[in-house]
Amino acid sequence: MAFSFLQYEVAARVATITLNRPEKRNALNGLLVAELRLAFKTAAADDAVKVVILKGNGEAFCAGADLEYLQQLQKNTYDENLADSQELMQLFQEIYQLDKIVIAQVEGHAVAGGCGLVTVCDLSYAVPEALLGYTEVKIGFIPALVAVFLVRKIGEGRVRELLLTGKLVTAAKAAIDGLITTVIPATEIKAHVAKVAASLCNEASANSLKVTKKLIGTVLDLPLEKGLAHAAALNAATRGHDDCKRGIAAFLNKEKLTW
Structure with missing residues (x-):
């Protein structure tokens, strides 16, 4: 281009x-x-x-x-x-x-x-x-x-x-x-x-970086209770993501993971 x-x-x-x-x-x-x-x-x-x-x-x-x-x-x-x-x-x-x-x-x-x-x-x-x-x-x-x-x-x-x-x-x-x-x-x-x-690139999940960046950019706009509720929902959703499953499995098995 x-x-x-x-x-x-x-x-x-x-x-x-x-x-x-x-x-x-x-x-x-x-x-x-x-x-x-x-x-x-x-x-x-x-x-x-x-x-x-x-x-x-x-x-x-x-x-x-x-x-x-x-x-x-x-x-x-x-x-x-x-x-x-x-x-x-x-x-x-x-x-x-x-x-x-x-x-x-x-x-x-x-x-x-x-x-x-x-x-x-x-x-x-x-x-x-x-x-x-x-x-x-x-x-x-x-x-x-x-x-x-x-x-x-x-x-x-x-x-x-x-x-x-x-x-x-x-x-x-x-x-x-x-x-x-x-x-x-x-x-x-x-x-x-x-x-x-x-x-x-190598040490952090792309999904985790994306969601964390979005979280940082939005929590200031929310009242405390709504901010915490939003964070809890993101937390729960992230636990079901493939990146999280891979990361936790590697951690538990003491394996080095390259993202």
């Missing part, structure tokens, strides 16, 4: 989606958002894919919106801007709710919409030199879509600091705040992410 603004490849049950506009610092525009949606849909539909890695070519992970794209948005009608916003909304939601685990490999700055991409990934690893943040308020815009996900991820207090000040933070600070998983040296990050992806 040919893409103009990204690269897509699959190896060892891992799909790697690479933003490929290094001359534009992998900035987002309508076409790149559309290609990202297609790439994630392709990974979702591929039974040979269990984990997805999202990364960027060049010095930046993603610098947010393309300048030409921002200029065009000023000329749009409200309805055109709403339709465009909904495209980015769908991309964030599709990554957040994807049945497979998504890992962000952040080897450069992730700003505004680029940091939004990191926010909706399940796991994220960044080099120490990377700066992350949501700078929208500094240009009279708002970080509307990402706020919905970020509040769930790191809590209202930290979100207020990040979104209202618009300041960029170091990868170390982002890790402390829970925005990213951890910081990995640049010389080690590729191997580290590959190791995490391989571990997920």
Whole structure:
């Protein structure tokens, strides 16, 4: 499958989606958002894919919106801007709710919409030199879509600091705040992410990963009693799944199981 603004490849049950506009610092525009949606849909539909890695070519992970794209948005009608916003909304939601685990490999700055991409990934690893943040308020815009996900991820207090000040933070600070998983040296990050992806592929049930990810994404929306009832129902359903039967049998027989 040919893409103009990204690269897509699959190896060892891992799909790697690479933003490929290094001359534009992998900035987002309508076409790149559309290609990202297609790439994630392709990974979702591929039974040979269990984990997805999202990364960027060049010095930046993603610098947010393309300048030409921002200029065009000023000329749009409200309805055109709403339709465009909904495209980015769908991309964030599709990554957040994807049945497979998504890992962000952040080897450069992730700003505004680029940091939004990191926010909706399940796991994220960044080099120490990377700066992350949501700078929208500094240009009279708002970080509307990402706020919905970020509040769930790191809590209202930290979100207020990040979104209202618009300041960029170091990868170390982002890790402390829970925005990213951890910081990995640049010389080690590729191997580290590959190791995490391989571990997920080989040491965890695909069904368990899918159901657990969905559970994490839904329990916050439910009152305590309904959340517990939902969890109990998922627990019971999972016990009847073939993966669970295989896993328990291997555990009881002290056999090493490769998923």
